[in-house]
Amino acid sequence: MSDAEESPTFEPAAPNTGDEFEPVDVFPDSDDFDLRPGADSCYKCSTCDTNCPVAEVDDDFPGPKFQGPEQWRLKQTDDDYTVDDSIMSCSNCMRCDNACPSGVPLSQMHNTARGEYVSEQMDTLSVEYVRNRILANYRTSAFLASKVPRLANVAMNFGPARWLMEKTLGVTRERDFPEFATQTFREWWADRGGADASRRNARERRERRGEPTDGEKKVAYFHGCYSNYNTPEVGKAMVRVYEHFGYEVVAPEQRCSGTPMFANGMLADARRHAEVNVSSMSDLVEEGYDAVASCTSCSMALRQEYPELFDIDGIEEVAANTFEALEYLRINEDLTGAVREAEVSGDLAREFAYHAPCHARNQGLDRQAVELFRDLEGAGIEDVGESCSGISGTYGWKEEKYEKSMEIGEEMFEHMAHAEGEVGMTECPTCAMQMEHGSGYEIRHPLELLEAALVE
Amino acid sequence: MASTPHIAVLGGGSTGAGIARDLAMRGLDVTLLEQGNLTHGTTGRMHGLLHSGGRYAVSDQASATECIEENRVLRDIASHCVEMTGGLFVKRPEDSEAYFEAKLQGCADCGIPAEVVSGEEARAMEPHLAKDVDKAISVPDGAVDPFRLVVANAASAQEHGARIETHSKVTDLLVEDGEIVGVEVEHASGPGKRVHGTEGGTEEIRADYVVNATGAWAGRIGDMADLDIAVRPSKGVMTIMNIRQVDTVINRCKPKGDADIIVPHETTAILGTTDEEVEDPEDYPEEQWEVDMMIDTLSELVPMLQEARTIRSFWGVRPLYEPPDVGSTDPTDITRDFFLLDHEDRDGMPGMTSIVGGKFTTYRMMGEQISDHVCGKFGIDATCRTAAEPLPGSEDFSVLRDYMDEFGLRSPIGRRSVERLGSRADEVLQTDRPNPTVCECEGVTRAEVQDAITQSGSDLNAVRIRTRATMGNCQGGICSHRLANELHREYDQHVVRQAWDELLQERWKGQRHALWGEQLSQAALNYSLHATTQNRDHDPADGDPVDFAAFDDGVDHTGGSGGADVAADGGRHGD
Ligand SMILES: Cc1cc2nc3c(=O)[nH]c(=O)nc-3n(C[C@H](O)[C@H](O)[C@H](O)COP(=O)(O)OP(=O)(O)OC[C@H]3O[C@@H](n4cnc5c(N)ncnc54)[C@H](O)[C@@H]3O)c2cc1C
């Protein structure tokens, strides 16, 4: 069933600031959306352009106003109206979405145009395509590397190999590849006893907290690739914190959220992964689970990009029931109260320089870590400002974008240097890479601090 | 005959421009006189439908047959003005089955290729059609840009030696010994290209023959020689949507009715229309309920229109004519056919023929018939070539180019530019100079604007109709001043100011009927931009030329009067 059949009318009520935009499939069962109607909301104020971090440093990039409403309005549905190649310079940070005062579905327009560009106009034998495809399918590389993590860690950052990758694939050798964990999150999870163990732990906690033991507190954890392969400590922290509040956690079958694929216009890849994710999540949502992600780009993908770009059974329900990990606890538990009473000592009793990822900003989550931890005894937190980190997932890994990525990040690096703390904090794994790369600081996830504060 | 006859053609709409081209191609001396811009009259205020004839296939089969013939010709000779969108006559469940069948039969009778498609197929072609549409008839309707077409006809006439005078109003017919021998003309700004502020004047133009192609104004020209030409002007409203909700012409398959057609036009879709007789072709009420009716009624076919953004509305008057003995009371019953009124045969006044009625789609055929008629008067035996020779811009061309490589333009901008310029694209767009986009909504670059200025002088509305600049969603809010700026160097600042004022006035006029929702936000933004950055709310320099020489250089940092090192960027604090 298509969107078109579900909702006959396009409804940006006039005036429609921030209203939902519902595209109609051009053809049922395809992902070709006609986004021209989205241009109706644009009144050309250029606020999006002034907020685009790429346009600021890249003079050849025409900016979101052109990429989005202008290009779509000038386009027609016939195949021979092409998409301008500058769409490949957009990093998909989605800041323009947030900046627009008029509810123009900018990132949806960029994502769709990019998908069309890649599938119809890009040479699939070109180095750029191959490189982008490899970067976008990080999960595949990570899956292989995790089989031999120690070897992979050495090999991936081995000088001559990196030189070769830059020359032949255009992957910058300025950056170090992230380290692979010797035990993935899922391996740990299975060793620990999986969902059964979590149910027991949660029951026990509920009893201790004086809550009904048969209570319906259950979440499906979307860990994403990064906390599985690279930072399992984030995943572990999530499980322990949630169990602490009496939640049973399950870790359903899942693939990549699709974030790097959207950014590279690989919509067919993204769709394949999304189908798996939606199918396993929607079954659980039907059983009363909520989906919780520890990565803000993953939660963004599930709750916004999926329903905007794909038409998969159950996608709306999954989107409506997806949350970011801190956000969910702030809604459902007295997290502030718990943190206020807690004290942290040891390794994480530090001052943190916190950066809010762009995708957290889009979900209205940019202040949550700061608001939460400023009351925590033993640790301090300082916001390093609202600039973009500049890496935007795969963008900063491209050889030709590296300099621009660092130029965008400059403001954040400067603020980090001025901040009191010498440990960084952020929810997004690629922002973390950029923060580490630019400052040399170690970077932690808010869930890790929460675990240190709350879980004995 | 010894010397070449000189023909004065009155009216620079599609009919007049078509006649001028035809006569000039047959070797006659032609002067075309138009009181405003080209397309100032009905031609600039029509729906843009290249009729397949389907609309008249039941009620007026003679017109329908002419339409399909000319439809085929124009696809060929005016390919850069025509987009073959195809058209559908859509039947809703409540519409009459008998009429649907009659329409299908009518199309067959008139030689209009027509095919029945199911509701589902129609929705696959046009996903925004209402879910419950029954079925449809597909016909070869198209979209045509009247501005480009008329400009190309005039340009071709000019290439064949015609004199084209715009902003030149015919104020009298010269009658000597009971014969019309010429016209008296008032030039708004001197003959030739229009330049604001140039002294105007009257001119007597003697002609061997006069052709009155002033459409709804034909009666007024007749009055000048006491000839009674009973044109019955009938108004119709059209509402422009910001985007194309449909890429096919959508007609309601019903006997005549208001608000029954949507025509995709360039980046927009145009809803229409009504048919209501008016007294005066220049002064008639424009009412909001007419616009509301377009949107309400047509949303029965395309529901999303109800919430979609409109950018403006405009009205046009049909130059309908029927022979005095018919006496229709309802204007929709008046034939869409055209008539040649030879005033010698009809009124005993030689020297002029009027052409009245007709349609845009059949303009060329009208031109051919009247040119035959005029040539007959002078015993000239020249064949008509307008059906075979492409218009300037429509010679062989392709819109599929590498826009970046060839013109340094981003693809959607290059694509739209090449569509507008047709075979003139290389000549206009290949430039060594910087070529920024001037109008972002429609993707119009400086090179195209400069080309239009070369054709039409300081008149920015004439630049607008040639390029579509200011015709997008901001309606000139963001680009009017940039366009005005393009006039500078060639034209002095007071000329630029007048041209700019005139453009803003024109743009504002049509938006008055679209002021709710998004277009209201747009108008508010335009207002504050223009007021705060361009003194548009109260310009102290308004009216008089500004004496720039009277400005001093400011004060330099030593406190003396400024020299060459005065900061022109506002300076730095403490300087
Ligand atoms: C609402 C509406 C929708 C229409 N839609 C379509 C359509 O979709 N398809 C189609 O084929 N047809 C359509 N038509 C019909 C079509 O627009 C007209 O038949 C056609 O444009 C008439 O052109 P014209 O040159 O005869 O008249 P005009 O375009 O009116 O030209 C007459 C010109 O004479 C000039 N003039 C008048 N008096 C003087 C003077 N004293 N001195 C100098 N110049 C003078 C006027 O300024 C004007 O420019 C539509 C008409 C209307 C009203």
Ligand code: SF4
């Ligand atoms: S998503 Fe980010 S990079 Fe892309 S256009 Fe928007 S603001 Fe610019």
Ligand code: SF4
């Ligand atoms: S911020 Fe929104 S309304 Fe303003 S130009 Fe950008 S898309 Fe258009």
